[in-house]
Amino acid sequence: MGSPHSIDPRAHDDPRNRYPTDDQFYRSDRPDQAALPEDRPRGGGPTHSVKHRGTWATVALVAGIILLILVGIALFP
Secondary structure, eight states, X not given: OOOTTSOOXXXXXXXXXXXXXXXXXXXXXXXXXXXXXXXSOOXXXXXXXOOOOOHHHHHHHHHHHHHHHHHXXXXXO
């Protein structure tokens, strides 16, 4: 035996030692027409611009969170 990973030469003619090529192995469980139709087509169609919240809404949100933290500290010293 040349290598521990090679087939034993005494079992060379054994039909169980016939291994498929990589292409045959990976193709064995796939249908002939393996391409699926696209369920969510890309592109086309009109696009709508994303509407973001205004700057003042963000400032008010941050100020509210800071105020909530300060009130919590003042009520539970």
